[in-house]
Amino acid sequence: MKKYIIITIAFAILTACGGKQKEAEATDAVADETTVELTDAQLKNSEIKTGKIEQRSISSLLKVNGKIEVPPQNMVSVSVPMGGYLKSTKLLAGMHITKGEVIATMEDQQYIQLQQDYLVAKAHLSSTEKEFNRQKELNQSKASSDKVFENAQTEYISQKVLVKSLSEKLKLIGVNPDNLNENTISRSINIYSPIDGFVSQVKMNIGKYVMPTDVLFELVNPEDIHLQLTIFEKDLFKISIGQKIFAYNNTEPNKKYDCEIILIGKDVSAERTVQVQCHFEQYDKSLIPGMYMNAEVEVSTNNAFVIPNDGLVRFEGKQYVFTQTDNNKYQMQEVTTQNNENGFTQITFSDSTDMRNKLFVTKGAYTLLMKMKNQEEE
Numbered sequence: 001m002k003k004y005i006i007i008t009i010a011f012a013i014l015t016a017c018g019g020k021q022k023e024a025e026a027t028d029a030v031a032d033e034t035t036v037e038l039t040d041a042q043l044k045n046s047e048i049k050t051g052k053i054e055q056r057s058i059s060s061l062l063k064v065n066g067k068i069e070v071p072p073q074n075m076v077s078v079s080v081p082m083g084g085y086l087k088s089t090k091l092l093a094g095m096h097i098t099k100g101e102v103i104a105t106m107e108d109q110q111y112i113q114l115q116q117d118y119l120v121a122k123a124h125l126s127s128t129e130k131e132f133n134r135q136k137e138l139n140q141s142k143a144s145s146d147k148v149f150e151n152a153q154t155e156y157i158s159q160k161v162l163v164k165s166l167s168e169k170l171k172l173i174g175v176n177p178d179n180l181n182e183n184t185i186s187r188s189i190n191i192y193s194p195i196d197g198f199v200s201q202v203k204m205n206i207g208k209y210v211m212p213t214d215v216l217f218e219l220v221n222p223e224d225i226h227l228q229l230t231i232f233e234k235d236l237f238k239i240s241i242g243q244k245i246f247a248y249n250n251t252e253p254n255k256k257y258d259c260e261i262i263l264i265g266k267d268v269s270a271e272r273t274v275q276v277q278c279h280f281e282q283y284d285k286s287l288i289p290g291m292y293m294n295a296e297v298e299v300s301t302n303n304a305f306v307i308p309n310d311g312l313v314r315f316e317g318k319q320y321v322f323t324q325t326d327n328n329k330y331q332m333q334e335v336t337t338q339n340n341e342n343g344f345t346q347i348t349f350s351d352s353t354d355m356r357n358k359l360f361v362t363k364g365a366y367t368l369l370m371k372m373k374n375q376e377e378e
Contacts, residue, residue: 034331034332034333034372035325035329035330035331035332035372036322036329036330036331036332036368036371036372037328037329037330038328038329038330038368038371039328040328042371043328046364046367047363047364047367048361048363048364048367048368049361049362049363049364050324050359050360050361050362051359051360051362052356052358052359052360053305053306053307053347053355053358053360053362054305054306055303055304055305055306056303056304056306056344057303057304058304058306058339058340058341058344058346059298059299059339059341060298060299060338060339060341061296061297061298061299062235062238062239062296062297062298062299063294063295063296063297064229064230064231064235064294064295064296064297065229065230065292065293065294065295066227066228066229066230066276066292066293066295067227067228067290067291067292067293068225068226068227068228068287068288068289068290068291068293069225069226069227069228069277069289070220070221070222070224070225070226070289071224071226074195074197074220074221074222074223074224074225075200075218075219075220075221076194076195076218076219076220076221077215077217077218077219078103078104078191078193078194078215078216078217078218078219079210079212079213079214079215079216080106080173080191080210080212080214080216081172081173081212082108082110082111082114082169082172082173082212083108083110083209083210083211083212083214084106084107084108084110084111084189084209084210085106085107085108085207085208085209085210086104086105086106086204086205086206086207086208086210086216087104087105087106087107087188087206088104088105088206089103089104089105089202089206089216089217090103091103091104091199091202091217092199092202093199093200093201093202094198094199095198095199096197096198097193097195097196097197097198097199097219098193098196099193099194099195099196100192100193101192101193102190102191102192102193103191103192103193103217104190104191104216104217105188105189105190105191106173106188106189106190106191106210107187107188107189108187109187111173111175111186111187111188111189112185112186112187114166114169114170114173115170115175115180115185115186116185117166118163118166118167118169118170118177118180119180119181119182119185121159121162121163121166122163124159125156125159125160125162125163128152128155128156128159129156129159131152131155131156132152132153132155132156134152135148135149135152135153136149136152136153173189174189174190174191174192175189191216193219194219195219195221196221196223197219197220197221197222197223198219198220198221198222199217199218199219199220200217200218200219200220200289201217201218202216202217203215203216203217203218204216204217220289222283222285222287222288222289223283225280225283225287225289226262226277226278226279226280227247227259227277227278227279227280227293227295228275228276228277228278229245229275229276229277229278229295230273230274230275230276231273231274231275231276232272232273232274233268233272233273233274234272236264236274238297238299239261239264239276239297239299240261240264241261241262241263241264242260242261243260243261243297243298244258244259244260244298245258245259245260245261245278245295245296245297245298246258246259246295246296247259247278247280247293247294247295248293248294248295249291249292249293249294250292250294253294257280257281257282257284257287258280258281258282259278259279259280259281259295260278260279260281261276261277261278262277262278262279263276263277264276264277265277278295304338304339304346305346305347305348305355306344306345306346306347307321307344307345307347307360307362308343308344308345308362308363309340309343309344309345310362310363310364310365311360311361311362311363311365312335312337312345312347312365313332313365313366313368313369315332315369318334319334319335319336319337319347320332320333320334320335320365320369321333321335321347321360321361321365322360322361322365322368323358323359323360323361324358324359324360324361330361330368332368332369332372333349334349335347335348335349336348336349
C-alpha cells in the first residue's frame with residue numbers, strides 16, 4: 001500500500017514538472033517570435049541606432065466642418081414702407097450692386113397724395129406763422145386778448161408738427177422734401193441700395209403689388225463673411241479665441257484658407273455641439289454664403305512620448321517598436337500610435353510599460369523586422 005502511494009506521488013511530481021517545462025518552452029517560443037539577435041558583423045553593417053525616447057509637445061489636427069455665414073449686419077431685406085406696385089427693376093440673383101444705386105422703381109397714387117399733403121401743409125404753415133407773429137405783436141401791445149394769441153400759437157405749432165411728420169414720411173420713401181414743389185410731384189419713387197454687395201434673392205416680379213411687410217430683395221455684403229463651425233462638446237477644451245485654423249472645401253481640398261476663431265458659443269445643442277465663429281484672414285470671391293467647408297484646428301498635446309518614424313514598423317496591420325534587451329538582442333513590442341509631427345510619432349503601450357528606462361531602436365527598425373521574418377522562415 002505504501003509503495004502504491006509513493007508511486008502515485010512520484011507520478012504527480014513528474015507530471016507537474018513536465019507541465020512547467022512545456023509552459024517554459026511555450027514562453028520561449030513566443031519570445032523567439034518577437035525577438036531578434038544580430039551578430040557583431042551584422043550590427044556593424046546595419047544603420048541601427050538606439051536611444052531613449054523623449055517627451056515633447058506634439059500637435060494634432062482636430063477635423064471639423066461647418067458652413068459660410070454672413071453676419072446679420074451684412075444682410076439686408078429691402079421692402080417699401082408704404083407699399084406700392086413694382087414698376088421696374090433690373091436685379092437678378094448674383095448681380096453686383098453698389099451703395100446708393102437705384103435697384104427698383106415703385107408706383108402708387110398714395111405717393112402723390114403724400115407729396116400733395118406735404119406741400120399744402122407747408123404752404124399753410126407759412127400763413128399760420130405770419131398770423132402767429134401778428135397776434136404776438138398785438139398781444140404785447142394789449143391790442144388783442146391772450147386767448148386769441150394762444151389760439152394762433154397752437155395753430156402754428158400744430159402746423160409745424162404736421163409739416164415735420166410729412167417730411168419724415170417723404171424721406172422714408174426716398175423723396176427729398178427740400179427738392180419737392182408743385183412741379184416735381186411724381187407718382188413713382190426710387191428704391192436705393194443701402195449697401196455694396198450682391199443680390200441674394202429677387203422675390204417680386206414687375207407689376208405686382210407689394211405690401212409694406214413684403215420683401216422685394218435680399219442683399220448681401222460678403223466681404224465680412226464668417227465660417228461657422230460645429231464643435232462637439234468633448235472637443236471644446238481644445239480650442240480658444242484667437243486660435244488659427246485652416247479651412248477648405250471638397251471641390252478644392254488643396255486650397256487652404258487661413259481663419260481665426262473669434263467667438264465660441266455658450267449654448268450646447270441637443271446633439272451636444274457648440275457653434276464657433278471664425279473670421280477669414282482674406283476675402284475670396286469664390287466663397288459664398290451657405291457653402292459647406294471643412295476645417296483643421298491644430299491642437300497641442302504636452303508631455304507625449306514620441307519616437308522617430310524610423311523606429312516604428314507596421315506588421316500585419318499593427319504598429320511595433322523594438323527595444324534592446326541585451327547586447328545585439330532586440331524585442332518587438334506592439335504600440336498604439338497617435339499624432340505625428342516633424343518626423344516623430346506619439347506612442348503608447350497597451351500595458352503600463354515604463355518607457356523612460358528602456359533603450360529603443362530609433363533608426364533601422366525595418367532591418368530588424370526583415371531579419372526576424374527571415375529567422376522565422378529558416
